[in-house]
Amino acid sequence: xxxxxxxIASQANAQxxxxxxxxxxxxxxxxxxxxxxxxxxxxxxxxxxxxxxxNMGGVVDDIRRASIREGIQQQFISDPRLRAMAPxxxxxxxxxxxxxxxxxxxxxxxxxxxxxxxMVNALRLDLGLATNMNSDAGSREVKNILLERxxxxxxxxxxxxxIMFFSSVFFALVLSRQYGSFWDKLxxxxxxxxxxxxxxxxxxxxxxxxxxxxxxxxxxIVDTPPPKGQWEYALSVLKHLMLPMLSFTLAYGVAGxxxxxxxxxxxxxxxxxxxxxxxxxxxxxxxxxYILRPTLPSIITNFAxxxxxSWSGAPIFETVFNWPGLGLVFFRAITGFETAVIVGETxxxxxxxxxxxxxxDFVYALVDPRVRVxxxxxx
Amino acid sequence: xxGKSFRELLRYPSAIAGLFILLLLIGLAIYAxxxxxxxQAISLxxxxxxxxxxxxxxxxxxxxxxxRHEKLVETKFFSTxxxxxxxxxxxxxxGEKFVIVFxxxxxxxxxxxxxxxxxxxxxxEKELFASVTLLTPDGRxxxxxxxxxxxxQVFYIAQDKKxxxxxxxxxxxxxxxxxxxxxxxxxxxxxxxxxxAISFEADSDLDVELVIFGQVYGIAxxxxxxxxxxxxxxxxxxxxxGFGLLAAMGTTFTSMAIAAIGAxxxxxxxxxxxxxxxxxxxxxxxxxxxxxxxxxxxxxxVILGAVFLLSVFGGAIKTYRANFMQIREAPxxxxxxxYGANNGRIIFLYLVPRLIPLLxxxxxxxxxxxxxxxxxxxxxxxxxxxxxxxxxxxNDAYGNGAQYLGxxxxxxxxxxxxxxxxxxxxxxxxSLDRVFNPRMRQV
Numbered sequence: 001x002x003x004x005x006x007x008i009a010s011q012a013n014a015q016x017x018x019x020x021x022x023x024x025x026x027x028x029x030x031x032x033x034x035x036x037x038x039x040x041x042x043x044x045x046x047x048x049x050x051x052x053x054x055n056m057g058g059v060v061d062d063i064r065r066a067s068i069r070e071g072i073q074q075q076f077i078s079d080p081r082l083r084a085m086a087p088x089x090x091x092x093x094x095x096x097x098x099x100x101x102x103x104x105x106x107x108x109x110x111x112x113x114x115x116x117x118x119m120v121n122a123l124r125l126d127l128g129l130a131t132n133m134n135s136d137a138g139s140r141e142v143k144n145i146l147l148e149r150x151x152x153x154x155x156x157x158x159x160x161x162x163i164m165f166f167s168s169v170f171f172a173l174v175l176s177r178q179y180g181s182f183w184d185k186l187x188x189x190x191x192x193x194x195x196x197x198x199x200x201x202x203x204x205x206x207x208x209x210x211x212x213x214x215x216x217x218x219x220x221i222v223d224t225p226p227p228k229g230q231w232e233y234a235l236s237v238l239k240h241l242m243l244p245m246l247s248f249t250l251a252y253g254v255a256g257x258x259x260x261x262x263x264x265x266x267x268x269x270x271x272x273x274x275x276x277x278x279x280x281x282x283x284x285x286x287x288x289x290y291i292l293r294p295t296l297p298s299i300i301t302n303f304a305x306x307x308x309x310s311w312s313g314a315p316i317f318e319t320v321f322n323w324p325g326l327g328l329v330f331f332r333a334i335t336g337f338e339t340a341v342i343v344g345e346t347x348x349x350x351x352x353x354x355x356x357x358x359x360x361d362f363v364y365a366l367v368d369p370r371v372r373v374x375x376x377x378x379x
Numbered sequence: 380x381x382g383k384s385f386r387e388l389l390r391y392p393s394a395i396a397g398l399f400i401l402l403l404l405i406g407l408a409i410y411a412x413x414x415x416x417x418x419q420a421i422s423l424x425x426x427x428x429x430x431x432x433x434x435x436x437x438x439x440x441x442x443x444x445x446x447r448h449e450k451l452v453e454t455k456f457f458s459t460x461x462x463x464x465x466x467x468x469x470x471x472x473x474g475e476k477f478v479i480v481f482x483x484x485x486x487x488x489x490x491x492x493x494x495x496x497x498x499x500x501x502x503x504e505k506e507l508f509a510s511v512t513l514l515t516p517d518g519r520x521x522x523x524x525x526x527x528x529x530x531x532q533v534f535y536i537a538q539d540k541k542x543x544x545x546x547x548x549x550x551x552x553x554x555x556x557x558x559x560x561x562x563x564x565x566x567x568x569x570x571x572x573x574x575x576a577i578s579f580e581a582d583s584d585l586d587v588e589l590v591i592f593g594q595v596y597g598i599a600x601x602x603x604x605x606x607x608x609x610x611x612x613x614x615x616x617x618x619x620x621g622f623g624l625l626a627a628m629g630t631t632f633t634s635m636a637i638a639a640i641g642a643x644x645x646x647x648x649x650x651x652x653x654x655x656x657x658x659x660x661x662x663x664x665x666x667x668x669x670x671x672x673x674x675x676x677x678x679x680x681v682i683l684g685a686v687f688l689l690s691v692f693g694g695a696i697k698t699y700r701a702n703f704m705q706i707r708e709a710p711x712x713x714x715x716x717x718y719g720a721n722n723g724r725i726i727f728l729y730l731v732p733r734l735i736p737l738l739x740x741x742x743x744x745x746x747x748x749x750x751x752x753x754x755x756x757x758x759x760x761x762x763x764x765x766x767x768x769x770x771x772x773x774n775d776a777y778g779n780g781a782q783y784l785g786x787x788x789x790x791x792x793x794x795x796x797x798x799x800x801x802x803x804x805x806x807x808x809x810s811l812d813r814v815f816n817p818r819m820r821q822v
Contacts (some may be wrong), residue, residue, distance in 0.1 A: 049662065053670050196751060233504050
């Protein structure tokens, strides 16, 4: 009797598994499609909005038209052959040249159509050419302008973010074990220092270490002229990295440790952790299995978003330290009315964000058995 | 309930420190608004009508002398208009004789940037004639100038050709130096600048203003346009506090209301709010603010509006929504529904107030972020064109190489005020978090 019942139960279980296998696939597929569609729509709307803002509702185009007109008029004034033309011929020629140049830059089409074309090109990652801005190597291609600065941003902002992330999670874990200790109290009392952003600490650091003590450079990425040898070059870059890194640590270090510490403490007061302690498991096992494991989705989310956010660099931070990264390019693009560069940087940012958000849903399901892709009520 | 929370709040030293700094800043803000009315502050900062002719260029605050071994010259100002006792008038047969004596103590180890005389003569046809001499503490009498005084005449000692020929490139230094000292050393003691003038008409008059432009000035120093920095520092306080408070209150209350509406109605309303939030999260805040500042307007109200619009649909809406979803199921809401309370009443009188404890610390914690957002834009040169703000002072200082040339006061004064503001709200918000979120209290 007991055996039979068990056999029936296992048979039913197998059937159920089969069924859930099929439905799981269709569920995941349906979810993936819906998610991709909704994220893509989000990108399209956000991008169109940024294009409208970046083009100032068409005013940037007026500025560009005016500069075309001025350039061609200048050409007529400075070129003796053009100057020698009869007035009516000259006027006709001038109008034709302006029209040609406007057509070349696509300014003769209605604004909405232009904005739409802009968006389609941007979505295809065809970023086009900048009007006046060029990369240090001399290229007008937006792609090259951005790619040239990407390593600098990765070197400073992204690596600072990553180092900060891992070290604050690490120290937070250590502190959450020593609740109420001297270091714990120190971190708590220092937590409000994070009220100011990194560029703001940068101002103080530059004053202290560069202006008064004259130990470290004011800004920039490498000495001028750049040192010849590879080692000297690396050393010089390292020297220029110190102040920005220090400011970054001052601004976000304590807060990072504090937030993670609090987060871990909340999780380590859960019943299952108490249970594990009562069982006599050692601290390391409790930490890795009962505290880190359930907090893993949060840790991963934070890390992924941090990488994405670092793409846009930090315009003000890079301005204060005169660091030639993406943020500085972005600021230059805005001040120079370079719509193509602004849109280029925005579209890559939105793609990175959307892809990350999309992948995170699957990562949650991988690291957290309570979560199933596509089912409502995620933990 | 709030009274009890407040008493509990005062148990935290950080809350007391935060409140103390905050009260100081509010006091400063009120003082600024009362002492210097808005329109006056704007026109002073714009520097119209040559209002800053009495102040030196890029001068550190006067109190920095306390920490210096070598005392820098303080800026001195004398005027017969404001203090007629400097002036004696004698009637003569064909006119009047004026003797104006400005005595001043000079106890410094450096020389002034310049010494300038501003003449305001009153005459109808014939110009006045004046001779100016300087009596030094050791009894010498040095000739400074002789000549006719026209209307609005200004005499710059440092730039006078005759004096340069006689004393070398820096006459304002040679006049105040120990004779033949090498390098030039100031002669300390009491000087007298004596102006004797004759007019050739009846009913004539002469007023003179003397400015000794020092290296230090006032409580906050001056900038490259001779503006007194204390105006920007004082007026920066209400601007920063106001911007932070308005932005934080506006965004937190509105997001909460929107989240409550979404959670209550559900369906497409909720969906729409969720989608708008997602789109908004893709839009990067600071770059968009920079674009608005450069392309559209730098008015602080436009920036405030943009900050509001971009922050209302922020990540916080999702947290609030999750909370409202739980509250929505509470029995008292069902009770309200059964006696026929309408939707608006339920949302704004029953749902939203439940989250006020969550909202208060969040609101206070959000303020420094907004204060620094405004400052960031100003530091990039996108501050409000007319308002004097802290960020703009930092921007000016950076633009004039203050960090390279050693004008540290120029950067440090606004920076210290900014960090005090940030710190005050952070300290307070930190303690509020512990008072209102019991889960935080244990850890």
